[in-house]
Amino acid sequence: MTNMAEKLKAEAPLLGTELTTGRRGPGSPQKSGRLRHKTREQKSRTINIVVYGVLVVLVFALLVPFFWMISSSLKENNQVLTVPIQWIPQEFVWSNYTEIWTRIPMMGYLQNSLYLAVIITCLQVLTGSLAAYGFSKVRFPGRDVLFLAYIGTIAVPWQAYMVPQYIMMQQLGLTNSFTSLILLQAFGAFGVFLMRQYYMTIPDELCEAARIDGLSEYGIWARVILPLSKPALASLALLTFVNTWNDYMGPFIYLTSNRLWTVQLGLRSFVGQFDAEYAMIMTGSVISVVPILIIFLIGQRYFIQGIATSGMKG
Amino acid sequence: MTTETTTQATAPLLGRGNRKQARRNALIGWSFILPNFLGFLAFTLIPVLAAFALSFMEWDSFSAPKWVGLENFQRMLGSDSFWIALRNTLLYALGHVPLTMGLALVLAMLLNRKLKGIGFFRVAIFFPYITSLVAVAVVWNMLFSPETGPINQFLQTVGVANPPGWTSSSDWALPAVIITSVWRDMGYYMILYLAGLQAVPAELYEAAEVDGANAWQRFWNVTIPSLRPTTFFVLVMLTVSSFKVFDLIVVMTDGGPGRSTTVLSQLIYQEGIGEGKFGYSSAISLVLFLIVLTVTVLQFKIQQRRER
Numbered sequence: 001m002t003n004m005a006e007k008l009k010a011e012a013p014l015l016g017t018e019l020t021t022g023r024r025g026p027g028s029p030q031k032s033g034r035l036r037h038k039t040r041e042q043k044s045r046t047i048n049i050v051v052y053g054v055l056v057v058l059v060f061a062l063l064v065p066f067f068w069m070i071s072s073s074l075k076e077n078n079q080v081l082t083v084p085i086q087w088i089p090q091e092f093v094w095s096n097y098t099e100i101w102t103r104i105p106m107m108g109y110l111q112n113s114l115y116l117a118v119i120i121t122c123l124q125v126l127t128g129s130l131a132a133y134g135f136s137k138v139r140f141p142g143r144d145v146l147f148l149a150y151i152g153t154i155a156v157p158w159q160a161y162m163v164p165q166y167i168m169m170q171q172l173g174l175t176n177s178f179t180s181l182i183l184l185q186a187f188g189a190f191g192v193f194l195m196r197q198y199y200m201t202i203p204d205e206l207c208e209a210a211r212i213d214g215l216s217e218y219g220i221w222a223r224v225i226l227p228l229s230k231p232a233l234a235s236l237a238l239l240t241f242v243n244t245w246n247d248y249m250g251p252f253i254y255l256t257s258n259r260l261w262t263v264q265l266g267l268r269s270f271v272g273q274f275d276a277e278y279a280m281i282m283t284g285s286v287i288s289v290v291p292i293l294i295i296f297l298i299g300q301r302y303f304i305q306g307i308a309t310s311g312m313k314g
Numbered sequence: 315m316t317t318e319t320t321t322q323a324t325a326p327l328l329g330r331g332n333r334k335q336a337r338r339n340a341l342i343g344w345s346f347i348l349p350n351f352l353g354f355l356a357f358t359l360i361p362v363l364a365a366f367a368l369s370f371m372e373w374d375s376f377s378a379p380k381w382v383g384l385e386n387f388q389r390m391l392g393s394d395s396f397w398i399a400l401r402n403t404l405l406y407a408l409g410h411v412p413l414t415m416g417l418a419l420v421l422a423m424l425l426n427r428k429l430k431g432i433g434f435f436r437v438a439i440f441f442p443y444i445t446s447l448v449a450v451a452v453v454w455n456m457l458f459s460p461e462t463g464p465i466n467q468f469l470q471t472v473g474v475a476n477p478p479g480w481t482s483s484s485d486w487a488l489p490a491v492i493i494t495s496v497w498r499d500m501g502y503y504m505i506l507y508l509a510g511l512q513a514v515p516a517e518l519y520e521a522a523e524v525d526g527a528n529a530w531q532r533f534w535n536v537t538i539p540s541l542r543p544t545t546f547f548v549l550v551m552l553t554v555s556s557f558k559v560f561d562l563i564v565v566m567t568d569g570g571p572g573r574s575t576t577v578l579s580q581l582i583y584q585e586g587i588g589e590g591k592f593g594y595s596s597a598i599s600l601v602l603f604l605i606v607l608t609v610t611v612l613q614f615k616i617q618q619r620r621e622r
Contacts, residue, residue: 048427048429051424051427051429052429054424055424055425055435058421058424058439059435059438059439062438062439062442062497063438065442065450065453065454065457065497066441066445066453068453068456068457068464069449069453072456080456081456081459081461081462081463082462083462083467084467085464085467126349127349127350127353128350130346130347130349130350131346131347131349131350131351133346134342134343134344134345134346134347135347138339138342138343138346139339139343140336140339140340140342140343140344141336141340142340143343146347146351149359150354153354153358153359153362155554155606155607155610156362156603156606157554157557157558157579157602157603157606158558159558159560159578159579159582159583159599159602160362160365160582160599160600160602160603161358161361161362161364161365161599162361162582162583162586162587163365163368163582163586163587163592163595163596163599164360164361164362164364164368164592164596165357165361166586166587167364167592168356168357168360168361168364183353183356183357184357186353187350187352187353187354187357187358188354188358189354189358191350192350192354217342217346221346242444245446246444246445246446246447248446248447248448248561248564248565249560249561249564252564253583253587263446264446264447264448267448267449267452268448268565271448271452278456281452281456282452282453282456285446285448285449285452285453286449288446288448288449289445289446289449292444292445292446293441296437296441296444300437300440303440303444304436304440304505307502307505307506308505308506308508308509
């Protein structure tokens with residue numbers, strides 16, 4: 001860690017000077033008349049440089065666990081926890097990434113995770129956006145009370161009712177099946193809430209105009225509201241997908257046979273069985289994170305918007 | 315709610331077709347809500363109500379449920395597993411809430427400016443939040459290795475002679491979990507704070523500057539008061555999520571060493587799904603729910619008083 005910190009400290013000022021020279025170039029010919037304006041500009045520039053420096057150090061420090069994870073996944077087991085720390089493997093052991101598929105049924109785990117995540121996401125987005133239309137664009141008695149019930153359950157910790165849910169699934173004979181997880185997670189109140197928050201920002205006049213044009217309510221939902229709410233749909237889909245993919249407790253409680261396990265369960269059991277195979281464990285971790293990283297990089301805008309919408313306008 | 319008042323206001327305007335129209339609307343409205351509502355009713359609403367009822371009963375999956383009144387609660391109050399779990403949950407919240415909130419605010423302040431590449435920093439800080447928990451726990455467990463882990467090696471080089479045993483020590487396991495969870499969660503709350511900061515009108519800062527306020531005074535007299543609604547929301551969300559902490563503990567320490575990191579959620583799981591004591595575990599659930607509810611209501615009251 002020390003090497004890293006020193007390296008960062010050495011890098012940060014360098015990056016700072018690079019930025020100053022880069023920024024001073026176009027800035028200097030502008031000799032604005034007012035002195036006060038100029039000093040202020042200079043001041044904010046130095047602040048920016050300091051902020052850059054701080055941010056670079058901070059972000060590198062925060063990303064150290066990821067860096068360490070990737071670096072360890074390319075080592076031999078006995079090279080992972082060494083004194084002093086090797087940040088870069090002496091020899092890159094790429095074979096970890098070919099061996100893991102035969103050590104544990106990783107492909108099956110990935111398929112199971114993908115299957116669950118896709119089905120749950122589709123159902124959640126479909127039923128959530130339908131219900132949100134009912135809650136925001138159709139007026140009928142009892143609607144707001146019902147919506148309060150939805151919001152109320154968001155406040156109840158899931159752990160508080162996981163036991164009755166489990167009993168129910170047991171009685172239905174659905175434990176140890178994907179069906180149980182799909183039923184439990186596809187109709188979440190959160191999705192309805194997020195979509196409704198977004199639909200409330202779409203002016204009612206648009207629906208009114210469509211009604212006058214003779215569109216049915218279902219037509220308005222499909223042809224007016226859905227196309228307008230693409231960002232919210234993307235947010236909900238991405239958040240649901242990632243949540244399902246990362247979910248540990250659900251599969252942990254409901255899926256007992258190995259052939260149904262998701263990536264998270266498979267990885268956890270691998271750690272339990274072979275706790276000294278540090279490098280292979282890190283390889284598995286990297287593989288479990290990569291799909292999330294790809295999805296996140298494609299849709300990061302929607303993640304952040306989704307959180308801001310569901311959070312702030314509540 | 316505003317929608318209710320508008321319904322009442324427009325209702326008389328609809329005239330004669332009124333009642334028929336209302337019935338039609340109800341049918342249409344329900345048809346939209348129904349697909350989601352059926353699942354919600356069966357798998358969320360009914361279990362919530364069942365948990366409440368079960369806490370007054372004794373039931374394992376073999377015999378018929380029996381009404382026992384407050385017996386479950388009495389047994390709970392007399393068991394030290396419950397008190398240990400409650401204590402650990404509170405300690406976790408005491409560490410997790412202020413640290414996450416403080417760091418999220420600092421990060422949001424740093425990131426709330428127009429700089430080249432600022433998007434990269436935001437995304438990088440947010441990423442731990444959506445990384446799979448098992449991977450996070452596994453990596454941090456190794457980073458925390460007492461003998462040869464990177465964290466203790468770092469501590470030794472900066473002069474800590476006897477670095478803590480982290481997850482293998484009953485005193486340091488909870489701090490280790492807290493550090494990991496703060497690292498994971500602060501990006502999420504940073505996003506909320508960023509949204510809050512962007513809603514602060516720039517005129518306020520300009521006015522403060524004209525009045526001669528320095529950076530610290532601007533922070534204290536403009537930023538902090540303007541962020542009060544955000545802070546309130548963040549506080550509620552963070553406290554609730556701290557009391558619910560579950561999966562991170564299960565994967566990282568599984569409640570150990572000993573019972574040093576066992577939390578309420580885990581106790582519910584162990585007693586309910588592990589041991590099949592449905593009634594007893596539901597009593598603990600009810601306590602967990604009541605704690606969350608009390609904290610939320612309390613924070614609402616304080617917020618209301620402040621606004622007045």
